[in-house]
Amino acid sequence: MNDRIRVLLAPLARWEGALVVVLAVEILVFGALNPRFLDPTRLIGSTSDFLYLGIIALPLAIVMMTGGIDISIGSIVSLSAIVTGVLFANGTNIWLACVGGLAAALLAGLVNGGAILLTGANPMVITLGTQFLFAGLAVGISGLANVSSFEGISGLPDGFVEIGNGKTFGLPNMLLIFGVAAVVFTVLLHGTSFGRQARLIGANPRAAVYSGFSVGRITLTGYLLTALGAGVAGLLLTSYLASARADIGSSVLMPVLTLVVIGGVSMFGGEGTIGGVVIAAFVIGFLQQGLRFAGMTESQVAVATGTALVAVASLRWWTSHAAERFKNQRARRRRALLADVAAS
């Protein structure tokens, strides 16, 4: 009996399980507060408001698993958006302009990864520098092209705007793109040697060096993928808002980091799953949607999200600490029992 309960509860003991429970409770609570929240079309439609963050969080999770971090993601989002917009405004075909935007993002990723490998400096410092560099470049490019910094470049073609706002097979495109990305990154991290090597770099850098694969190549790939994710998110956001602006990514960094951390990826590398990040994207997204639906203002939502972030991070340590103590106690008890049996 006891064993059966333990088998049933085992997945919950994992972080991803706890997140699923939180997600279910969250949807039920907000549904009880306001039944309209549970309307499936509305619930699914609202995912477009936050899933672009998840598209950056997935590759960033890989970088953080290698023990790195990328502070410059928001600036790369801006850069890819404004490069696309300026190319389009100067008469380039919109799809070609998108390729240009993604190329700019990949170049930014190359700069990040290259600088980290060349200097051996803390990734946080390097990407702090490139954060200024890329954000400055984005503003500079839009300044050179005489784009109004508040209005941005609008008048984008319908076909492009449709990507972020339209639906395919009855599901929002954003959700489908996120789904594809989630599958790709799950396979990449959990099913390939690349994923295992990335994890080893975070868990034990020295062992990774001695095990003979190219640590530099894996690290660089991580930053390139993150930049690509940020570039794609920049295009999606531009399409969703139907306007390309140089500061479009300025508020992306903090929410994305929140997603990755709540998803259970350790800041120190080597730990975490893509599944956790995927669930966290929905947990946080629906939390914010639900709070808004419950009549909270934008700033109250910000306070609630910040508090939840801190509370979850703290609880995560304390629950694992408590679980460890419980296990130790049980082991001690069992040993004392065995000693008693042996003595009698």
Added chain:
Amino acid sequence: MRVPAFLRAREAVTIIGALLFLLVVGLVQSRFVEVGNLVRMANSAVILALLAAGVALVIITRNIDVSVGSTMALTGILGGLMLRDGVPAALTVLAVVAAGAALGAINGVGVTYGHVPSIVMTLGTLGAYRGISFIITGGHSVENIPASYKRIGTLEVLGMPVLVWTALALLVALMLVMARTRTGRHIYATGDNATGAHLIGVRTNGMVVLAFTASGTLAAVAALVFLAQIGSVSNQAGMGIEMRAIAAAVIGGVALSGGVGSILGATFGAVFITTVTSSLSFLGIPGFWADTVIGAILLAALFADSRVRAGLERRRRAARYRTDEVPGDEPVEPPPAAAVAESTRVTSGGAS
């Protein structure tokens, strides 16, 4: 080829760089180095310097604080509202500083006793503090600060604004605390090797809370400066300045790996960033390139730092191999006992 001690310090690069930069821009545009303009730049560097000093303290304990911008906005709004409603300035200053200390202490307690990684903790409070300041004001900015308070911003002593003097005094006091007192050394020890510091009796958790509290307090002081200089405060105040403050500390030689760096360096980093951004208009470069320039300088500093450190490491290793050969040469000519004692004393002295 010995390098003078003051040049070996990590801060030296920034300080020399900042002075060289002033010189170069001064050669291009002599108006840039006029006393009036230098004073103006010092005045505009005060806020960033205070924030950078606070962030540097936290980074030295091997943590990070990205919430200083939000702390500044929240305490500034608190102070602005108190002043507007006729609370005496002295009382307001006390309340604002206390509030800043409390907000910083929340970060510190979360990081130490809550076991939240510092970046997560301060990311959370970054959002939360900013949200609270929005809730307090309802999105409006706080205007109508009494003229008696705003006058502090224009008050000058010996040709420099009194705010610059105050900030300078505060920063020098902080430098002395960090360099000369037991508390300062304990903060360095916590960042350099937390476990080791704990084992020799340093209250590492206390030191981390102290550093965060100091950072919050300095952010509150920056808010008071902001109120006096600008004369109003909005919810957008200090948005994104946390990254500039961290950049200033890093340019000033504070290592994110903890235990290394100084308040002097962070202050000069802030002065350097302000100088560079305000020099752009003198050089005829549009202001929107400011961030690009800061980023490029930061990256250049990191590259230079990594080259220099690699070079030092090579030299250190080479020196070690040279000294290793010395014992092998000795037996050839057995020296008198007194000389042996003498030489071992010298070599041991040289190695330490």
